Amino acid sequence: MRIAKVSDQEILNGLMSVFRAKGYDGASLNELAEATGLKKASLYHRFPGGKKEMTAAxxxxxxxxxxxxxxxxxSDDKIVPTQRLHEALVNIKAVYNNGKEVCLYRSLSMDTGMALFGEKIEKGINQWLKSFSIIGMALNLDEVVAMQMAKQTFIEVQGSLVLSKAMDSTEPFLHAMKQIETRYTNT
Structure with missing residues (x-):
């Protein structure tokens, strides 16, 4: 019997679930293999650089x-700013499973993960901040205020994810997402 192939998307989602839950240091190769549906040898075949290459991917x-x-x-100026914001927030809710998932950047910003991937994490966070700064300016905020609001948005998303995890409830995250949308649309 032939073994079913595992798609790249499935592999990345499996790896991400373990790194989100365990961070870099806590993620074992057994857990990574199990989460991807691959044997350790197959995982190493796809990622010869081991756990470091998996994390980078x-x-x-x-x-x-x-x-x-x-x-x-x-950034899509063909769509009205409030609709852009709404769509982005829907996407953010999806990536965090409405607050049930923790942030990959947070999980990897501990211990060895930060030492190995600090630049990638910083780049991702800066991309996020730039995105929310752009929507702030599209909603007529000046550049400085738009960046301050972008930073506050990041803090609220991250803080609400921590609180949701601690309380075993998605309510803090979903509430924060509503507050973010309200704050931007009432500027």
């Missing part, structure tokens, strides 16, 4: 996702 995937689902959406 997941961060590249997240960067691409932010670029497509947040940055491009918030």
């Amino acid at each position: 997941v961060l590249d995937f997240m960067e691409s996702w932010i670029n497509t689902k947040v940055y491009k959406v918030l």
Whole structure:
């Protein structure tokens, strides 16, 4: 019997779930293999650089996702700003499973993960901030205020994810998302 192939998307999602839950240091090769549906040998075949290469691939995937689902959406001046904001927030809710998932950047910003991937994490966060700054300016905020609001948005999303995890409830995250949309649309 032939073994079913596992898609790149499935592999990246599996890897991301483990890195989100365990961080870089806590993620074992057994857990990574199990989450991807691959044997360790097959995982090493796809990622000869081991866990470091797997993590880099997941961060590249997240960067691409932010670029497509947040940055491009918030920057698309063919769509009215409030609709851009709404669509980006819907995408953010989806990537965090309405607050049930933790942030990959947060999980990897501990211990070895930050030492190895600090530049990639910083790049992703800066891309996020730039995106929300753009929508702030599209909603007639000056550049400085738009960046301050972008930073506050990032803080609220991250803080609400931590609170949602601690309370075992998606309510803090979903409430924060509503507050963010309200704050931007009432500027």
